[in-house]
Amino acid sequence: MIGSFKQLDAKRRKLEAGKPGINLDHPVLKSPLLPYLGSLLSGVLLALGFPGFGNATLMFVALVPLMFAVHSASVKRAAGLSLLSGFVFFMMSLWWLINLTGRVEGAGLKVSAVLGFAVLALYCALYFVPFGIAVALGSRKWVGNVLWKNIRFMFAVSLVWVGSEYLRGIAFTGFPWNPLGVSQYANATLIQVAEWGGVSIVSACIVFMNAGAFITFRQYTHGTRAKMYKPHFELMIGIMPVALSVAQGMNVLMNRQPRHETVTVALVQPNIEQQAKWDSALEPDIKKRLSELTATASRLGEVDLIIWPETALPQTVNLSAANQDQLSFAAGDGIPLLIGANSFRDGSYFNSSIFFNGKGHYAGHYDKQHLVPFGEYVPFPGLMRKFTPIEIDFGRGESSTVIPLKGKASFSPLICFEDTVAPLSRRAVLAGARWLVNQTNDGWFDPSAQSEQHLAHAVFRCVENRVPMARCTNTGVSGIIDAFGVVGRQLKPMSEGFTAGLLYPRQINQEKTFYTRKGNVVGKAGLVGGIGVLVILRGGIRIKRRKKTAE
Incomplete structure (x- = not known):
């Protein structure tokens, strides 16, 4: 039994x-x-x-x-x-x-x-x-x-x-x-x-x-x-x-509809070591590299905007008349320039994207809204500041900035990791941006997989809002992403150079996506x-x- x-x-x-x-x-x-x-x-x-x-x-x-x-x-x-x-x-x-x-x-x-x-x-x-x-x-x-x-x-x-x-x-x-x-x-x-x-x-x-x-x-x-x-x-x-x-x-x-309006951008990737940005003795070499790459890009002809990466300039920009003269070399051929630099204003420092028109004159700026903890500010500074190299906290931008480009579609900049923060791209498109720019400096982490991971997040901002994006980085990956998330015209990481290409802005009468209108409902x-x-x-x-x- x-x-x-x-x-x-x-x-x-x-x-x-x-x-x-x-x-x-x-x-x-x-x-x-x-x-x-x-x-x-x-x-x-x-x-x-x-x-x-x-x-x-x-x-x-x-x-x-x-x-x-x-x-x-x-x-x-x-x-x-x-x-x-x-x-x-x-x-x-x-x-x-x-x-x-x-x-x-x-x-x-x-x-x-x-x-x-x-x-x-x-x-x-x-x-x-x-x-x-x-x-x-x-x-x-x-x-x-x-x-x-x-x-x-x-x-x-x-x-x-x-x-x-x-x-x-x-x-x-x-x-x-x-x-x-x-x-x-x-x-x-x-x-x-x-x-x-x-x-x-x-x-x-x-x-x-x-x-x-x-x-x-x-x-x-x-x-x-x-x-x-x-x-x-x-x-x-x-x-x-x-x-x-x-x-x-x-x-x-x-079933993609043809888009006839275009913007031609040139992306400058200087590939400057992060430590070099802090060495004042290397400042002339950095400016020379940026100048040469920009001048070469401007000779291509038909370029609507030249873009530098985040904090491309080693010194702080105060938007003074003298500084405008210093930067006029990049726009001397009548090509607008968007630079990344730290700026000082009203007693505070900002991580900024600064726009100069084709005559080399300051024409607008955007201040970074989403700051990186322990990189641009220190939470609980009385307790934590001694564990970081950050001596001052950066100011925070208040809103997205839509920058008009003469004769072309308006755009909004995003700085550093802001292209991973989906609501910022959505707000920019709602404010009237028809394409996006991301300026970043991944030199803190390169060479590594971080550059491609960062690019991967940017792809979704384009699909979510059906807008293209120009990504300009210090060490990579610089390139153009279309409104369907397809990456083209990219420079390899850890390489010096520039690339130029067309992007097709969102049409003026194009219906906004459900995501742009309603946000992340899911x-x-x-x-x-x-x-x-x-x-x-x-x-x-x-x-x-x-x-x-x-x-």
């Missing part, structure tokens, strides 16, 4: 495993290290999907190991495993921050740079925690053999992830670097849907497909369906948003819906426990 019971139990376990021969009591499957390995693996796979590694296809299954790691864990354990996965991801994808140690002097500041990198990675990893908790609670309450419950789980965890990404982009001034959707920047067909939901909707598609794959794989190990090895509806449904996005993107790209819905999901799941689990206790 005992032998018969053992045989029946063995058969039951084989059915639960979904495949005859899988032993759920195998030491490997019951190893306490397995969840940690799953958490680590997801962190690595996610990082491998971003520029620097460039395996973007991995993103569609990268979260599956983490979901397996937490699906049967307690809330506390799920939070810890998710935090670990996020920490690994951000340490790998943001590794270029370690280059800051070569830009500061003194052992104390170098140690501060390393600790700051680790703290930032840990902070960003916190936004993985709600997703892990949602997977753990949702797996217990919804995931199983009921199709509609599984689909509800897929939508729920996607909302939580997108809401967490959105919150990371706005909390404490925001750090919106490397949301999942950015990994797909080179997939022009997939990302066209961003004109409706921004980068958030692309992230949602990725997480939704991961959730469908997780449920399908889970059926092989924990399911009880008879036809286990036939394709599951959850996997098909998980693929659908990606497939529909690609189909919509192909339709958009194949991200906001994810934040509100994600909070609701966690409340419902947590509350539901507690009610079940109370009922069991009462019984």
Whole structure:
């Protein structure tokens, strides 16, 4: 009799495993290290999907190991495993921050740079925690053999992830670097849907497909369906948003309307070492390099605007008459010039974009709005300033600036990482900008993957608002991005030179995109819906426990 019971139990376990021969009591499957390995693996796979590694296809299954790691864990354990996965991801994808140690002097500041990198990675990893908790609670309450419950789980965890990404982009001034959707920047067909939901909707598609794959794989190990090895509806449904996005993107790209109005820009990439900018003895050499590149670009003819990168000039610009004469060489042939420089005004320093018309006269400027903590200002200065090389805080710009270009479409500048902050581009387009300029200095981190990651974010600003962008950088990547996110006319990183090309501004009567008109509705819905999901799941689990206790 005992032998018969053992045989029946063995058969039951084989059915639960979904495949005859899988032993759920195998030491490997019951190893306490397995969840940690799953958490680590997801962190690595996610990082491998971003520029620097460039395996973007991995993103569609990268979260599956983490979901397996937490699906049967307690809330506390799920939070810890998710935090670990996020920490690994951000340490790998943001590794270029370690280059800051070569830009500061003194052992104390170098140690501060390393600790700051680790703290930032840990902070960003916190936004993985709600997703892990949602997977753990949702797996217990919804995931199983009921199709509609599984689909509800897929939508729920996607909302939580997108809401967490959105919150990371706005909390404490925001750090919106490397949301999942950015990994797909080179997939022009997939990302066209961003004109409706921004980068958030692309992230949602990725997480939704991961959730469908997780449920399908889970059926092989924990399911009880008879036809286990036939394709599951959850996997098909998980693929659908990606497939529909690609189909919509192909339709958009194949039916692009011709644009006849053009602007010709020349982008100067001086490739100046960051340390050289601080050496006053090298100031004449820097000016000479900028002058020669600008003069060569101006001889091309038909150039409407020459652009220098962020803080191209080593000295602070005060917009005095003497300084206008000094800069007139660059616009002496009647070509307007947009320079990046620090400016001093009304007792404050600003990181500015300064426009000189074709006669070499000052004609407008833009001050950076989104300042970098510990780079342009120090939070809690009484406590933190001694750990940074920043002696003064920069002033903050109040609004976007639309700069008219004589005979051509008006534009708005964005400085440094402002092209990663989606609301700034949207505000500029709403204010009347028909194309964008990003001036940046990635010399702080180059050579590294940071340049391409930075470019990847800029691609989404163009698709979201259907405007082109000219990116002019110190060390790379300089280039022109069209309104559909296709990058062209780019200079290689860590190279000196210039490039010139056409861009096609947004038409005056062109209807603004849904994203431009309404903002990141998907991200906001994810934040509100994600909070609701966690409340419902947590509350539901507690009610079940109370009922069991009462019984």
